[in-house]
Amino acid sequence: MRAPMLALASFLLGLTALAISGARADDTSSTRYSAWQGGASNPQLQAFAAKLKSMVDEADKAKAADPLFIQDLRDLIASASAPAAPAAPAAQPTVRLFYDSFQDGNYTSNPTWKVTAGVWTVDVLGNNTGLKSTIIPPGQTSNQNIKLNDVLGALLQPQSSQTSTNATYASIYTGAKISNVFKIRLDVVSKEKFGRLDFGPYQGAGGGTAYRVTYFPGGNPSLALQRVTPQGTSAIGSYAQPLVLEGDKVHAVEFLRDGAGVMTVSVDGKALITVTDTTITKPFDGFLIINSGGRYAIRAVTIDGTG
CATH class of the missing domain: 1.10.287 (Helix Hairpins)
Structure with missing residues (x-):
């Protein structure tokens, strides 16, 4: 014993x-x-x-x-x-949810886009083909440091005072079911060194909940990522280095969000913004583009998700 x-x-x-x-x-x-x-x-x-x-x-x-x-x-x-089991990898976008290269010469069908402000056209001739928009306010010849929160939500209802060539911004959207995990790619040509271009997925009939990527030609920051909710718009990431997309070259601007809420904004394959945000958790109802100063040609819009 x-x-x-x-x-x-x-x-x-x-x-x-x-x-x-x-x-x-x-x-x-x-x-x-x-x-x-x-x-x-x-x-x-x-x-x-x-x-x-x-x-x-x-x-x-x-x-x-x-x-x-x-x-x-x-x-x-x-x-x-025993060693701890490895964490499951975050979900990645693998399913094609939306694509439009505007090669059919219009934005009104297959798929359908709706203009809520300004003027948008589709050009299939010349070097800068695609969905085009021009906003040049009188007297604006250089970047005027447009504030990050100037363009807020609720842009999906037509603005009667903003549908002429004198509009201060132009917005267009398309309804599309977009998963919370996504990869959005905009193939874009920029022609002016002022203003801003916003794009991203939105939720709800008024677009009051969304993520948006913002490009400021010649600005500081030159690239930003925003979160839009009914409580307001917040800048959650930015890139302060110079970023020049002007000229005749097509640039690929990509916005990726994985299953862990990690979001990356890349330009021509180079990651410029990486941030984690899990505030918005539900799928999205469509995709919105806003031109509030500049001359842009959108060659193609590609959206992948998880189905």
Whole structure:
């Protein structure tokens, strides 16, 4: 009986030592528990598990305990020593949800876009083909540092005062079911070094909930990411370095959001903004483009999601 009793005593002493070491975090904290570091990466717990395994082996050899109890202890040791299972990868967009290259010469069908302000046309001739919009307010020849929050939600209802060539902005949208995980690509040509271009997915009949990518030609920041909710518009990411998209070259502006809420805005394959935001969790109802200063040709709009 002496060996089993000594083993039991050692086992209890080991548990006591472990409890004391775990309680040290409580000496200077009002919370009972500290952050879990994981069994596989905790040297103290690993040493304890090794000692306990040695004791169990000795008890098993001496037939000092019920075999079922011994096996339960072995299973417990194995579970404590096993490395944590790797986290499941965040969902990625893999399904084509929407595409329009405007090669049919119109935006009124297949798919259908609706203009709510300004003038939009489709040109299939020349170098700058695609969906086109021009907004040049009188006297504007350079960037006027348009504030990030000047263009807010509720742009999906036609603005009677904004449907002429004298409009201060032009907006167009298309209804499309877009998952909360998405990859949006805009192939765009910019011709003026002032103003701004916004695009992104929206929710609801008024577009009052949305994410928007904003390009400021010649501005600082030159690129921004906004979150639009009924509480207002917030800048959640920006790129302060110079970004020049003007000329005849087509540039690919991509906006990716994965299942963990990590969002990346890239230009021509280079990631310029990366931020995590999980405020908006539901799928989107459409896609909106706003030109509030400049001359743009949208060659194609591509949206992938999770179906």
